[in-house]
Amino acid sequence: MSLLDxxxxxxxxxxxxxxxxxxNKAVGEKMPAExxxxxxxxxxxxxxxxxFECAEFYVPEMLxxxxxxxxxxxxxxxxLVAAKVRxxxxxxxxxxxxDLHDIGxxxxxxxxxxxxxxxxxxxxDVTAEKYVAAVKEHHPDLVGCSALLTTTMPRMEEVxxxxxxxxxxxxxxxxxxxxxxxxxxxxxxxxxxxxxxxALAAACAKKLIQEKGK
Amino acid sequence: xxQSSMATKREIIRLVLEGRKPPYVPWSCGFTKAARAxxxxxxxxxxxxxxLDNHLVKLGSDIGFFxxxxxxxxxxxxxxxxxxxxxxDIGNVEGCLLSEPSLAHYTFPDPLDQRFFAHIPEKIxxxxxxxxxxxxxxxxxxxxxxLRGMQNLLMDFYVHPQFVRELLGxxxxxxxxxxxxxxxxxxxxxxxxxxxxxxxGLLMGPKIWRSFIYPVLGRMYRAARQAGKYVFIxxxxxxxxxxxxxxxxxxxxxxxFQPEVMDVPDxxxxxxGRLCFxxxxxxxxxxxxxxxxxxxxETRSLLKLGQTGGYxxxxxxxxxxxxxxxxxxxxxELIQNQPGYGRN
Numbered sequence: 145m146s147l148l149d150x151x152x153x154x155x156x157x158x159x160x161x162x163x164x165x166x167x168n169k170a171v172g173e174k175m176p177a178e179x180x181x182x183x184x185x186x187x188x189x190x191x192x193x194x195x196f197e198c199a200e201f202y203v204p205e206m207l208x209x210x211x212x213x214x215x216x217x218x219x220x221x222x223x224l225v226a227a228k229v230r231x232x233x234x235x236x237x238x239x240x241x242x243d244l245h246d247i248g249x250x251x252x253x254x255x256x257x258x259x260x261x262x263x264x265x266x267x268x269d270v271t272a273e274k275y276v277a278a279v280k281e282h283h284p285d286l287v288g289c290s291a292l293l294t295t296t297m298p299r300m301e302e303v304x305x306x307x308x309x310x311x312x313x314x315x316x317x318x319x320x321x322x323x324x325x326x327x328x329x330x331x332x333x334x335x336x337x338x339x340x341x342x343a344l345a346a347a348c349a350k351k352l353i354q355e356k357g358k
Numbered sequence: 359x360x361q362s363s364m365a366t367k368r369e370i371i372r373l374v375l376e377g378r379k380p381p382y383v384p385w386s387c388g389f390t391k392a393a394r395a396x397x398x399x400x401x402x403x404x405x406x407x408x409x410l411d412n413h414l415v416k417l418g419s420d421i422g423f424f425x426x427x428x429x430x431x432x433x434x435x436x437x438x439x440x441x442x443x444x445x446x447d448i449g450n451v452e453g454c455l456l457s458e459p460s461l462a463h464y465t466f467p468d469p470l471d472q473r474f475f476a477h478i479p480e481k482i483x484x485x486x487x488x489x490x491x492x493x494x495x496x497x498x499x500x501x502x503x504x505l506r507g508m509q510n511l512l513m514d515f516y517v518h519p520q521f522v523r524e525l526l527g528x529x530x531x532x533x534x535x536x537x538x539x540x541x542x543x544x545x546x547x548x549x550x551x552x553x554x555x556x557x558x559g560l561l562m563g564p565k566i567w568r569s570f571i572y573p574v575l576g577r578m579y580r581a582a583r584q585a586g587k588y589v590f591i592x593x594x595x596x597x598x599x600x601x602x603x604x605x606x607x608x609x610x611x612x613x614x615f616q617p618e619v620m621d622v623p624d625x626x627x628x629x630x631g632r633l634c635f636x637x638x639x640x641x642x643x644x645x646x647x648x649x650x651x652x653x654x655x656e657t658r659s660l661l662k663l664g665q666t667g668g669y670x671x672x673x674x675x676x677x678x679x680x681x682x683x684x685x686x687x688x689x690x691e692l693i694q695n696q697p698g699y700g701r702n
Contacts, residue, residue: 202563244450324642
């Protein structure tokens with residue numbers, strides 16, 4: 145196996161120490177940072193997402209792989225900056241107002257980061273005003289809203305409404321998800337995308353970025 | 359009025375647990391504080407619990423006891439701080455009590471705290487005809503993650519497996535001690551709550567569940583079964599792949615039976631006589647978003663499915679505050695208007 149394959153495999157295995165050692169080795173061997181990112185870390189997280197979708201992986205495997213990926217990315221980041229490698233896109237994510245459940249949102253954040261996105265995580269219990277302020281400050285491509293409860297789902301529509309009121313709706317794509325959320329609900333409230341889980345959220349985000357670029 | 363069947367609620371629950379035909383489908387419905395605030399004025403001056411006429415009487419304290427810390431925060435007897443500014447019924451865990459994967463500096467609370475048991479005789483005397491269920495909430499995996507943090511615990515299965523086994527084993531010891539004290543009272547069942555499922559499958563996956571959780575569950579459930587008590591369990595989410603395992607370690611009744619994640623009619627027919635179901639009415643879709651007619655339609659089909667036993671009607675979760683009063687009354691009226699049921 146090549147060094148890049150080893151980086152990829154160490155992330156899939158969730159082996160943080162090996163990932164760090166292998167990324168350091170690849171950097172030391174002057175492998176381009178973008179190649180390590182795309183061929184190693186991002187490729188690995190795509191495979192993690194695929195395995196999650198076919199029920200080979202579950203949340204623990206996804207978490208330890210994401211932890212390994214993040215540790216490798218931390219080593220790689222200054223080299224990516226130096227090489228002026230740009231993120232696939234940027235995403236502001238949060239759990240909507242009135243909802244403190246954050247593990248689903250955190251998993252989405254990890255899979256987005258593993259997909260090459262810059263992720264701005266606003267945390268949980270995020271008001272529509274905070275989303276609007278974050279969009280003004282960070283100019284993301286996407287906004288991601290999560291809700292676990294039927295009582296907090298309507299807050300997603302408020303976020304979309306507030307973005308529209310602030311004249312920002314056309315600048316961002318809105319992606320929503322969470323246990324009670326459905327594709328129909330996403331369409332009803334005017335969201336651009338819906339994902340039933342973290343792995344598909346990353347795939348959906350990439351699709352929305354492509355649509356935005358057209 | 360008397361029940362035309364002359365059977366007590368306790369007897370009717372026993373019938374359905376055995377998969378036998380009851381005189382009518384029994385029920386035990388829960389409501390959050392916000393939902394109760396809508397229902398209570400409707401039934402006043404009759405106390406809500408009496409008006410609902412549930413068939414289970416809940417004993418013990420499913421989520422334990424709390425010290426008020428002010429500012430909508432409470433501390434449970436395990437030392438975990440809960441933020442109740444939003445979820446006023448349970449709350450959300452604040453911080454992480456076991457910041458390191460070790461129990462070296464942690465002492466479990468007293469499982470024999472009299473507050474778990476002192477009310478049992480009085481409550482049984484108040485509802486003598488109801489089926490008596492001693493409840494232990496957050497009974498294993500959930501207790502573990504409230505102490506350690508959910509993401510930490512899920513990674514610990516791989517990163518610190520021995521610690522997870524020690525933690526789960528100690529939680530089980532605590533619960534077993536409590537069960538052994540509870541079965542000295544005239545109770546019928548022990549109800550173990552623990553959420554393992556997400557909307558699509560198990561959060562931790564079947565391999566980890568069977569390796570870490572299943573053997574410990576077997577030990578806990580055995581404590582109840584050996585004392586001649588039924589075992590009820592609760593796990594949110596898509597967990598029906600575990601039913602054969604659960605039946606094998608002595609589970610008699612499963613809640614919440616969420617229709618959004620499992621095939622309610624199919625599972626009821628398949629397991630009747632081996633596993634009873636409690637729940638089934640959609641709380642993610644029909645109750646908050648459906649019409650009164652849709653609530654009635656779903657309730658009627660559940661009652662029809664339950665006519666031959668193996669089923670206790672309930673919304674699949676404590677009804678939340680976004681459900682309209684008319685939707686709550688729609689299912690309450692139907693269950694209480696069943697032929698064969700008559701209020702004592």
